[in-house]
Amino acid sequence: xxxxxxxxxxxxxxxxxxxxxxxxxxxxxxxxxxxxxxxxxxxxxxxxxxxxxxxxxxxxxxxxxxxxxxxxxxxxxxxxxxxxxxxxxxxxxxxxxxxxxxxxxxxxxxxxxxxxxxxxxxxxxxxxxxxxxxxxxxxxxxxxxxxxxxxxxxxxxxxxxxxxxxxxxxxxxxxxxxxxxxxxxxxxxxxxxxxxxxxxxxxxxxxxxxxxxxxxxxxxxxxxxxxxxxxxxxxxxxxxxxxxxxxxxxxxxxxxxxxxx
Amino acid sequence: xxxxxxxxxxxxxxxxxxxxxxxxxxxxxxxxxxxxxxxxxxxxxxxxxxxxxxxxxxxxxxxxxxxxxxxxxxxxxxxxxxxxxxxxxxxxxxxxxxxxxxxxxxxxxxxxxxxxxxxxxxxxxxxxxxxxxxxxxxxxxxxxxxxxxxxxxxxxxxxxxxxxxxxxxxxxxxxxxxxxxxxxxxxxxxxxxxxxxxxxxxxxxxxxxxxxxxxxxxxxxxxxxxxxxxxxxxxxxxxxxxxxxxxxxxxxxxx
Numbered sequence: 001x002x003x004x005x006x007x008x009x010x011x012x013x014x015x016x017x018x019x020x021x022x023x024x025x026x027x028x029x030x031x032x033x034x035x036x037x038x039x040x041x042x043x044x045x046x047x048x049x050x051x052x053x054x055x056x057x058x059x060x061x062x063x064x065x066x067x068x069x070x071x072x073x074x075x076x077x078x079x080x081x082x083x084x085x086x087x088x089x090x091x092x093x094x095x096x097x098x099x100x101x102x103x104x105x106x107x108x109x110x111x112x113x114x115x116x117x118x119x120x121x122x123x124x125x126x127x128x129x130x131x132x133x134x135x136x137x138x139x140x141x142x143x144x145x146x147x148x149x150x151x152x153x154x155x156x157x158x159x160x161x162x163x164x165x166x167x168x169x170x171x172x173x174x175x176x177x178x179x180x181x182x183x184x185x186x187x188x189x190x191x192x193x194x195x196x197x198x199x200x201x202x203x204x205x206x207x208x209x210x211x212x213x214x215x216x217x218x219x220x221x222x223x224x225x226x227x228x229x230x231x232x233x234x235x236x237x238x239x240x241x242x243x244x245x246x247x248x249x250x251x252x253x254x255x256x257x258x259x260x261x
Numbered sequence: 262x263x264x265x266x267x268x269x270x271x272x273x274x275x276x277x278x279x280x281x282x283x284x285x286x287x288x289x290x291x292x293x294x295x296x297x298x299x300x301x302x303x304x305x306x307x308x309x310x311x312x313x314x315x316x317x318x319x320x321x322x323x324x325x326x327x328x329x330x331x332x333x334x335x336x337x338x339x340x341x342x343x344x345x346x347x348x349x350x351x352x353x354x355x356x357x358x359x360x361x362x363x364x365x366x367x368x369x370x371x372x373x374x375x376x377x378x379x380x381x382x383x384x385x386x387x388x389x390x391x392x393x394x395x396x397x398x399x400x401x402x403x404x405x406x407x408x409x410x411x412x413x414x415x416x417x418x419x420x421x422x423x424x425x426x427x428x429x430x431x432x433x434x435x436x437x438x439x440x441x442x443x444x445x446x447x448x449x450x451x452x453x454x455x456x457x458x459x460x461x462x463x464x465x466x467x468x469x470x471x472x473x474x475x476x477x478x479x480x481x482x483x484x485x486x487x488x489x490x491x492x493x494x495x496x497x498x499x500x501x502x503x504x505x506x507x508x509x510x511x512x513x514x515x516x
Binding site for chain 2 (some may be wrong): 002007012013014015016022023024025026027028030031032033034035036038039040041042043044045046047048049050051052056060061062063064065066067068069070071073074075076077078079080082088089090091092093094095096097098099100101102104105107109110115116118119120122123124126127128130131135136138140143144145147149153154155156158160162163164165166167168169171173174175176177178179180181185186188189190192193194196198199200202203204205206207208209212213215216217220221226227228237238240241242245246249250252253258
């Protein structure tokens, strides 16, 4: 069972569902330890008081902002309601939420033992799975407020934290689409997209980096030499003639000289 | 002030190349606290210590190690880790074009903006228009900070291409792993109907600008009160358990 990151109540009108939040993403990255070069002892990070030079336990650490120090309890007083509840404010079409707003996915799991809790959770899941809408709400987790979108996926409620609009940067100053595209070029590009089209199948994409890193570790363990692969500089040049590049790619795909990945 | 690009490279599909620059698209606006010792208000420092010598270790005495068995490490240099990044490290290498609406949002991680790179205005415009027209997004591999990532390139509203870093399928936790409990009695048709009405009554258009981070303000208010010497006490908030017999009543009362 995944670890709970938050527990509280999901409020939908006057219906309260006790829930806990767990991450919907697991960390599969290979993690390195920092070692003392001399004897390969894993290095520890210690929280030390800069005045006294002694290690300080967690309970004795406060949060300072512009000269004012708050304890964790005092921080919890900022908005106790949002710290303990997710209030559903509205239901919006999921398709209207641009993916740029999505931050991290979590699951909501019923936290109460009572049949009422489990049934209320099921009811919400059932109703949400019948609509293309996501519930918008807000809550506070670890001293940060999150805007969240809650929806049903495979019979469970998922919660995605969303970025606030002022956390999405303006695109001003970034050079984007300028001028017109000829119909001929657009048709050529559309044909190429068509030729390289596939259904979205997430299992088709492996984390090759993780695999390569595992291979590097295996090789190093056996005492092998690790060489960095050369960069392919030639492929990164802009093409002088777009139309010619499109046509040539289509031709090569047709002849099987170029394989879709 | 014009934003600064954090990466320059090329999107490649077939023989077509699109020089692009990558920009950050998001930033955190949370209040950032410093850790201090409650006793004397002095800053907390994070020191790296070798527990064997019980002495602080400087960064040039530290190496990276991967634990292959209990207490046994394989040491890797920065260059050796970088060797796993892949060969074509200045490319965004397109593998497929897939229907954008089929991608579950749970796959999306961090987003970046793409701007035109040197000599790439025409190719950039063509890719944008073609993606827009086809309704597809480009699924590609991108090596950034010595790590290959799966990314989706998508036309955004502002005539800018966006680059979403994606989670890999095995990184997503499956619902089957959750062990969700089943209720003794399933929700009744009447309850589902009432809850559906409640959803309808709260239907709205997604308008991101209408949601402000009010917690930021609340934290600043507490900081101010504390600065004036006020005592800060948190009110305990009770979590209510939903009563099984009450579900219908709660739905009716909500409407």
